[in-house]
Amino acid sequence: MNLLQRKAHKNDRRRDNRGQHFEAIVKENEKFLSYYTTLKLINEDDTPAFLATLREPLPATFRITGTRNHAKELLQCVRTHYFDKMEGTMIEDKAILPPQPIPWYPDELAWQINLTKSTIKTSKEMMKLKKLLVDETALGNFSRQEAVSMIPPLLLDVQPHHYVLDMCAAPGSKTAQLIEFLHQDSSKIIPDGLIIANDADNKRCYMLVHQSKRLNSPCFMITNYDASTMPNIYISKDGISKNIPIVYDRILCDVPCSGDGTLRKNIMLWKRWNQNNALSLHCLQLRILIRGVELLARDGILVYSTCSFNPIENEAIIAALLKKAGGSIKLVDVSDKLPALKRRSGMNTWKVLSKQGNWYNNFSDVPVSDSAMIKPSMFPPSESEAQEMHLDRCLRILPQDQNTGGFFVAVLQKVDHLTWLSKSKSVQAITQIPEVKSKTEDVTVDDPAKKQPPQGMTNNSEDEAKEPPSKKAKGNFKNSFKEDPYVFISEADPIWPDIRDFYKMEHPFPIDLVFTRTKIGKKRTLYLASSAIKNILENNDTLRVINTGVKIFSRSESPHVHCSFRINQEGIEYIYPYVQHRKISLTKEDVIVFLTQNNPLDVRFSPSTHGQLLKTSMNCLDLSQSEDATETNGFIICGWKGKFSVRPLIPKPDHTHYLLLCGEVGLANEPNQAILESSTEEAANISALTEVSSELDEMVTPES
């Protein structure tokens, strides 16, 4: 082993998951190589490049996130103040390559960085870039996401009116993309569609809460179910007709998989890879996909994806579904989508390798001793069937083609009624509620949690006898589920008149879409949901909802102010169009003063802003950066006006972000002491701030 190799191995020393000792990870696995060469995933010519790329670390990639035009504005700032400045930077006599846009991602909103950690440390420009990446990622304005993982949401083509289900959503990088696409039309404050993000793992559901927090969508809900037995969710169009199961226009089925496409970042897989991982996941993957197409609307699109190279988890699942569906589901030709993306066609044939290391071409060759693990649905269809199915329309991304991880995607469309569902029940769903036909037409009315979940697919009746026993939804969901209730308020609620009058909320404000999480006692936080989400909450009593709604008001009591609720930054864009009082327009320079100066109410604002502030009484303010903050180039910041002080009501790290949008990179990188002192820690600390502000103001002369 030469010096470089030794160094590479040393860098690859990682603590084993079980926490025993450090071990060098040798990036070799004979079984892996022989498996995929036997399957002809890679031919002889491809093998060296395939292996060499898999042994390289994955380049860092990230997306600039955000709904509406926010992402584009941020991109513009980052380009001007960071990426463009790196052009021509030399390190050790070598020009370094600034971050590059991922060629197939629309609007240059996804980027790749081809720098090693050691290069980053060598230059001031690089360290600045690193800080930007870390800060904006922590704020959720950038999302670290593998390039290939960005493909499924793009191919799903989500529109603002779509009902979307993300069946296996955590940690949620794809969900974030789906939310962004739902909110792509800036002319509609709340889109008609919705996104339900589901995961079977309760703890991982809270990763979804974190991921979606910055996107602040009132059209978003997180549920906690085994996706293979995902229950029907009901909506009522008119308040009378209930029990109409939703069908979804778009479904993402990003199933749990063996993950060998992630070898470049999960290097422990070099040690652990074996063929059994795929075999043991196949049946669950198929059950999830089958439930997915049951929940899909007629003409709806479902994207199935894995980060595995393995046909047992990929083409075999698609072929088994297409066979069962008998023409009602088709594979969509997406060869004209994302033209700059290099992809390989799906495989038409493959073999199955048993745990004991025996290869089988057909299920009929499998001895009883291997039949517990090997299912008929793992085998390829006949040549003619494969052609009819167009399995070549599946996409496989290989690492060497564009320096990425490995990935598999299939885009499916439901073109007809599913033969295995009861027709009469579907018809009943259509006729009960014609207005929402597209959302309700083809779903089983039986609760799948009570029915037999679909099993591994069979080729003939003999095979059926060999199917694995039926499985119940995993985990004791019922007993472990404890969430506060969702209680919608109305115009008549005693807390509302104070808020309405204090902020002068205009009439069309949808107060009926506001809810709290407490039935009795003081209401502390008010949330906003879209009408579709409200409909679901009101018509599904036992639904395991982990989170939904956007925080719009929080209780913040003080003897000096008339209203007990302040506006929350998270929900400000939904409140702003309806609020008439306490809105102040700031120039860019005023925003900089506001975010960098301690208590700038004296003379540091522009005369116009200063005048507006003096006229405003105490409590919460909406400060917008342009004349019309709903326009593309504006942003809105919550502030607090005391008698003689004014402060931002946003978390401290957000200051640097807004300063960056104002082009203040120096300040953004090194916030001055004044910022640190005047900033509010977290939304939860606002009450304390109110008191401090009030006390400070008491000590000075009364308001003029």
Ligand SMILES: C[S@@+](CC[C@H](N)C(=O)[O-])C[C@H]1O[C@@H](n2cnc3c(N)ncnc32)[C@H](O)[C@@H]1O
């Ligand atoms: C490949 S990851 C999903 C990644 C995610 N789509 C993203 O882009 O961030 C698979 C997820 O499926 C979840 N999962 C495993 N079994 C499941 C099941 N039966 N039903 C629903 N989710 C499941 C896992 O908890 C895991 O979060």
